[in-house]
Amino acid sequence: TVVTLALAVGVQRMVKGHVLVRRMQAVEALGSATVICTDKTGTLTQGIMEVRELWPPEAAPRVLEVAAGCCDAELGQGQGTGAGDPTELALLAAARVRGIERADLERDRPRVAEQPFDSERRRMSVLRSDGVLYLKGALEALLPLCREVPPGVKEAQASLAGRALRVLAVAEGRGPEEQGLTLLGLVGLADPPRPEAVEAVRAARDAGVRTVMITGDHPATALAIAKELGLLREGESPEGIVHARATAEQKLHIVRGWKARGEVVAMTGDGVNDAPALREAHIGIAMGRTGAEVTREASDLILTDDNFASIVAAVREGRGIYENIRKTLVYLLAGNAGELVLMLCASLLGLPLPLLPLHLLWVNLVTDGLPALALVMDPVSPDVMRHPPRRPEAPMLGRPEWGAVLATGLLDAAVTLGTFLWSLQRLPVEEARTLTFTVLVCCQVLRAFAARSVGLLHWEVGAFDNRPLLAVAALTLALQAALPEVPALAAFFSLVPLDAAHLALALGLGFIPVSVLELRKLLLRGMARARARAPRGG
Known part of the structure; x- marks a missing residue:
């Protein structure tokens, strides 16, 4: 469900950005694109001769x-x-x-x-x-x-x-x-360059994506335009970056050459002769305005405005989709790990069950599920284009992600198990279980705000940019507070009403995981700055 929703939302955003998706696998490939081979006329330039x-x-x-x-x-x-x-x-x-x-x-x-x-x-x-x-x-x-x-x-x-x-x-x-x-x-x-193409070329370069210009123009014309666009900087060689007087066969050769180096290649085209190169590339991009029907049929994506800036925006969206899926999976698995550790530790300590099976089902379906669906709809992170492309063979969940799952799960488990141990000494077991259940729900709902970015704080990502998450968090917390108060629901879930002090305590304890995760981001950022300022050893 998470993957399907992420792709559906991403495709809708791409349509608004003048990109039509014909093959869904191209969306994932966009996130790892390292080379964009593009025509000049009408794509990098205004196409108004x-x-x-x-x-x-x-x-x-x-x-x-x-x-x-x-x-x-x-x-x-x-x-x-x-x-x-x-x-x-x-x-x-x-x-x-x-x-x-x-x-x-x-x-x-x-x-x-x-x-x-x-x-x-x-x-x-x-x-x-x-x-x-x-x-x-x-x-x-x-x-x-x-x-x-x-x-x-x-x-x-x-x-x-x-x-x-x-x-x-x-x-x-x-x-x-x-x-x-x-x-x-x-x-x-x-044919002057598009103003937005200059910025798009710079953004692609900063993101570790090479832009290769392929044109039928004279080499001197191609070089002059490449310098205007920022494709070539002072002292850089045009070899491999600017291809003039290129034929359809040469375009195919260029794509194969980049693929042989292990690059993930996106290729644009509009003519019938461009179709083989589009098929050969990992991501074939056809021009919607000037492209031939054969070329559009051979493509994975179609640009409705024939604009290079739309390609870079699509790469950004592709990266965002991948990151949304990954962070949502980490969020879900961390919650499951916390529940597993909580139940295992309680069993090993000979304690009563801190949560009943119905409580776990509620947490997985509502407390975890709804925030996860909201997370996957998150806007693209502002820093997504500041990192190099991911390697295609890299797993979605690598060592850092599994480390985050384990550490966050242990944090959730520590807060809820501590709550259960403390409340068992002061409250009846039913009330202690209700309080622990409520604390777990608060922990996981509030932790979703820290899960929005690995390195950016919640307000840096945009505190109000993900309105579905805000609505889901408010709804879930309200439902959790209502469960013990409605007699039928309380009996069904084996809960007892909590007084205002215990509800406030549950909410306060729920802020511990999200606060720790946000403070960790600040700490890592400070350490990185300290390393950057430290003098290098001889």
């Missing part, structure tokens, strides 16, 4: 005419409207400013044949009815096909790319064969 520069300037009208004639997008009448590839929409918008409309080209010189762009050819060509062949694509793909080339084209490309502009080359020829072409010029398009 704009023509910033044309080279050479004197050839700008012909460059835009040929570029517009080699497009499939449809530009709308309003600013920023249209359907199709963002790059083509930007070309059509720049052409319209100069009075060039694609519709006029299609009417006057309709297309006879075309070869669409793909990652292998890295160019698109359209043959018009007048026998002129229009081409646009990567300069490296067009140069070998050209007979006439403007002088200084490579220097111009380097200058444009160095300013983080995406560079397209435009050429024309005669007849259907892509040879003996004339290179007309270059188009520099700007």
